[in-house]
Amino acid sequence: MNSLLITATDTEAGKTVLTTALAAYWQKYRASHSFGILKPIQSGEGDRETYQKLFSLQQSPSEITPLYFQAPLAPPIAAAKENRNVDLGLVWQTLTKLQQNRDFVFVEALGGLGSPVTFELTVADLAAEWRLPTILVVPVKLGAISQAVANVALAKLTKVNLLGIVLNCSQPYSEADIEDLAPADLIQSLTNIRVFGCLPYFENPSDLEKLAASVSNLDLEHLWQRM
Template sequence: MSNTLLIAGTDTGAGKTFVTTVLAAYWLKYRTQSSLGIMKPIQSGEGDRELYQKLFTLEQSAEELNPLYFQAPLAPPIAAAKENRSIDLGLVWQTLLKLQKRKDLLLVESLGGLGSPITDELTVADLAGEWRLATILVVPVRLGAIAQAVANVALARQAKINLRGIILNCTQPLTEEEITDLTPSGLIESFTHIPILGCLPYLKESTNLEQLAEVGSNLDWERLL
């Protein structure tokens, strides 16, 4: 079992934060003897770190939860330039190592999609490959999902990412037939050769920990870890 999972997405709005909260809620409810850490390495604008602090009691500092923060909700190189700051990946790396040593499972939520820039030279995919982070790809259930899945898996392979699987995520209410039509599991697995670990339903109330944990119990945890 790897103790670190990078939750990446096909793009902004895929549902990485939701998937991270589902995984965290499940772990805290059903793996009570094991410790959990959450990390948002770089955040631009408010949102994710604030939600994690609200939902979970984590034995880690705010700086460990989010080592780098920029005010503008833009790609990190642009947000950093607006503040005349550099992106200190050394700080992020050291924080990651510290949390890995202390936690049985560390969930790392990436920004944007695998192709999103972290610096002027590196994308999320580059970093995931170089840092050898086991990765879960979140694919939103909507028209175009098949093409997004295929393109992002190709990018993951190019960057030599250890891609554990795909989690489908309903960002709006959908019927089973609509989910099957928009994201046919067999077809996506046939094109990508990557297993689909489950499909998360749309939840109107996404801060109910009991509900989040229950949803998480339907995922394929053996392949996740």
């Protein structure tokens, strides 16, 4: 296994934060091993530019994001506005090349697990078809439990290799707040999927030291051993 897909329950759930944190951890603690970052499809500015700014990836923009659309909309809709198609063959070629040239590849999905990639396929379908081991980001908020249950059900239905869940605080929460809104034990019990831990709120999401430290606090040891 030399790739990991980071997906979520929805947009703005914390995929970029976790992807950045994982890459920061890899850069600090596994410096002898090369890594790449792939954002297969991007609609509007954002993640690709963030990764270029924070990491010396030695990847061209198209090697980070092979498919880029101007409108910040679901890919099939954004593509249609530009009279283009969502060329998944190009994405697959880019991923394969990265897997061959890097020790590890972090793949940040678009939107949530149920987000459309084309008019026929969702992120979950792609994760399953491409056999990408997957982590699901669940934002700490009211409704987190039901979102986790629904997305895990989708992952199981589509046979995604879902390794576990990471909770993410998009705003400063106390431990009591987190336990009330997104209790890890209850989510694990309802989904039968491991919760690796919770990312804190980051005032500065570009602080690689703090991001790497946050990954050290997640229960990912058995995951690293498989990589």
